[in-house]
Structure formats: C-alpha cells, structure tokens
Amino acid sequence: MGNILTVVLLIILVLLIISAAFVVKQQTSAILERFGRYNSIRNSGLQFKIPLVDKVAGRINLKVQQLDVFVETKTKDDVFVGLKVSVQYQVVKDRVYDAFYKLESPSAQITSYVFDVVRAEVPKMKLDDVFERKDDVANAVKAELNDAMQDYGYDIIKTLVTDIDPDQQVKEAMNRINASEREKVAAEFEAEAERIKIVAKARAEAESKRLQGQGIADQRREIARGLEESVDVLNNVGINSQEASALIVVTQHYDTLQSIGGETNSNLILMPNSPQAGSEMLNNMIASFTASSQIGEQMKKQNEKKELQQKENKSGKK
Structure with a gap:
C-alpha cells in the first residue's frame, strides 16, 4: 500500500514539473496570469511557471500580419466601385500588454476604420481619380489607423489599395470607350498613310x-536642229530654202508611209495615195512657199512705204 502511494506521488510530482515548463516560439510573446490576474510577459524560449498557480492566458504574434478588407462604396460621379485594401500591421513588442488586454479583435477594429476612411474619401473623387489617386486613399487609411491603433499597441506598417473593381456595366462602358479611342487612332494613322501614298504618287506623276x-x-x-542642218546642206548644192523645205516635208511624208506600211495590223488608209500624190504635194508646197514669200515681200515694202510717209509728215509739221 505504501509503495502504491509513493508511485502516485511520484507521478503527480512529474506531472507538476512537466506542467511547470512551457515553450514560447520565436516572434511570439506569452501572457502569464496568476490566479486570473496579469503576472508577466514571457518571450521566446523555455519558460517556467508555478503549477496550479500560474496560467498562460494567451499568446501574441509579433510578426508582420496582413489583413485584406474589401469595401464597396460610390464615387463622386455616382459609380459603385469595390476597393480591396491590404493593411500590414504588427504588435509593438514593448506594448504586448495593451495589445492583449485592451483590444478583443484587432482585425475587426482595423476593418471598421478601413470602411470609415474609404467611404469618407472615395465619394470625394470621380472614378478616374480613384484609379489615379489610389495612393492618396491608402495614405489616408494608414494615417487614420496609426492614430487609432497606437493606443492598443499596434503599429500600422503599410496600407495598399491592391484592387479597384467598378460595376460590371461601367467596366463594359469603359472598354467600349477605350476600343473606340483605339479605332479612332488607328483610323487617323490609316488616313495619314493613305495621304502620304497619294502625295507620293502625285509627286511621282508630276516628276514623270x-x-x-x-x-x-x-x-x-x-x-529643228536636224532640219536646219538639212536645209543648209541642200542650199550648198543649189537648192533654195523653199525647195529644200518642201523636199524635207515630202521625205518625211514617205518615211511615215514606210513606217505605217511596216505595221502588220494597221488598217490606216492615207488619201490621196496615188503615185502622182508625192509630185503634186511637192509642187503645191513649192507654190505655197513662193506665194508666201511674195506676199511677205509686198507687206515688207508696204510697211517701209508707210514708215517713210510718217517721217515726211513729221518733218513737214516742224
């Protein structure tokens, strides 16, 4: 009987010793209470407490934590938009007591402040401004949270607006606007390219x-130079200018006939086309040139006579 009691006592003693030791993980603090009252804060490592007297009331995580809050609100131009705000926060190591005893649910408290700030700031902005000034919203949330959470032993490391999600109809409208703008730009480029082609073609045609x-x-x-040389050659052999011009014209006439005759598919007929046509053409041309020369000589004499009379009239008046 005595041996059994001894064994029981030894077992109880071992259990008490085991319960007296506890381990606190890295980046964690444990709150120790004695008879339900705060006693001390224990940091990472092997720690001891009085069995049945002291109790680990809770543990506080000292790592940087992140809380994602989704807030739906309305912009200044009456567009409903959802914002995802990510809040990174951490318990101040020297204020573990406040973090544990003063605040029941830090995530709920942070969420409430995020809702309050976002719904106060976003309605002041238009939808485009929300996208462009999302950092301003994040900074406003951080400033508000810092002021509120420092009393509870929490430090707000950073706040980020990680997503902005307008109403589906608004997104479709924005996509249509963007598509229209891109089509407009594309049409302008195509028109400019077509204009360049037309200008280049016109310049090429003008140059051609x-x-x-x-x-x-x-x-x-x-x-003309060749005809002049031909007339000079014919003059050297005793043929005057009129006869030379007629001869050159007739020669060109026959060259033309020979060129036309060389065409196999030509249906052209020249009138007159008798053997005497060339001789008649030559005689007619010589006669025409002669008549033209005579008329020119007469007109020249008449002009000289008129000029002489005008000079005599002027001298008589003087």
Whole structure:
C-alpha cells in the first residue's frame, strides 16, 4: 500500500514539473496570469511557471500580419466601385500588454476604420481619380489607423489599395470607350498613310510629266536642229530654202508611209495615195512657199512705204 502511494506521488510530482515548463516560439510573446490576474510577459524560449498557480492566458504574434478588407462604396460621379485594401500591421513588442488586454479583435477594429476612411474619401473623387489617386486613399487609411491603433499597441506598417473593381456595366462602358479611342487612332494613322501614298504618287506623276515634257522639248529641239542642218546642206548644192523645205516635208511624208506600211495590223488608209500624190504635194508646197514669200515681200515694202510717209509728215509739221 505504501509503495502504491509513493508511485502516485511520484507521478503527480512529474506531472507538476512537466506542467511547470512551457515553450514560447520565436516572434511570439506569452501572457502569464496568476490566479486570473496579469503576472508577466514571457518571450521566446523555455519558460517556467508555478503549477496550479500560474496560467498562460494567451499568446501574441509579433510578426508582420496582413489583413485584406474589401469595401464597396460610390464615387463622386455616382459609380459603385469595390476597393480591396491590404493593411500590414504588427504588435509593438514593448506594448504586448495593451495589445492583449485592451483590444478583443484587432482585425475587426482595423476593418471598421478601413470602411470609415474609404467611404469618407472615395465619394470625394470621380472614378478616374480613384484609379489615379489610389495612393492618396491608402495614405489616408494608414494615417487614420496609426492614430487609432497606437493606443492598443499596434503599429500600422503599410496600407495598399491592391484592387479597384467598378460595376460590371461601367467596366463594359469603359472598354467600349477605350476600343473606340483605339479605332479612332488607328483610323487617323490609316488616313495619314493613305495621304502620304497619294502625295507620293502625285509627286511621282508630276516628276514623270516634267521629265516627259523635257524629253519632248529636247526631241523637238533636235528635230529643228536636224532640219536646219538639212536645209543648209541642200542650199550648198543649189537648192533654195523653199525647195529644200518642201523636199524635207515630202521625205518625211514617205518615211511615215514606210513606217505605217511596216505595221502588220494597221488598217490606216492615207488619201490621196496615188503615185502622182508625192509630185503634186511637192509642187503645191513649192507654190505655197513662193506665194508666201511674195506676199511677205509686198507687206515688207508696204510697211517701209508707210514708215517713210510718217517721217515726211513729221518733218513737214516742224
């Protein structure tokens, strides 16, 4: 009987010793209470307490934690939008007592402040401003949370607006606007490209016409030079200018006939086309040139006579 009692006592003693020791993890603090009253704060490592007297009331995480809060509100231009605000916070190591005893639910408290700040700031902005000034919203949330949570032993590390989600109809409208803007820009580029093509084509045609005209002018200049040389050669052999001009015209006439005759698919008929046509053409041209020359000489004499009479009249008046 005595041996059994001894064994029981030993077992109880071992259990009391085991219950007296406890381990606190890294980046964690344990709150120790004695008879339900705060006693001390124990940090990481192996710790001891008085069995049946002291009790670990709770543990506080000292790591940086993140809380994501989704808030739905309305902008200044009456667009409903949902914002996802991520709050990174941490318990101040020197204020574990306040964090444990003063605040029952830190996440609920932070969520309430986020709702309050976002619904106060976003209605002042239009939808486009919310996207452009999301950092301003995040900074306003951080400033409000810092003022409120410091009394509870919490430090707000950073706040971020990680998502902005407008109403589905608004997003579809925005997509249509963006698509229209892109189509407008694309149309402007296409029109500009077409204009450049038209201008380049017009310049090329103008240059072609200029070169073509220059070529025709050069061709006519060379023909005139050739005719002049031909007339000089014929004059050297005793043929006057009128006869030489007629002969050159007739020669060109027959060259033309020969060129047309060389065409296999030509249906052109020249009138008159008798053997005497060339001789008649030559005689007619010589007669025309002679008549023209005579008329020119008569007109020249008449002009000289008129000028002489005018001079005599002027001298008589003086």
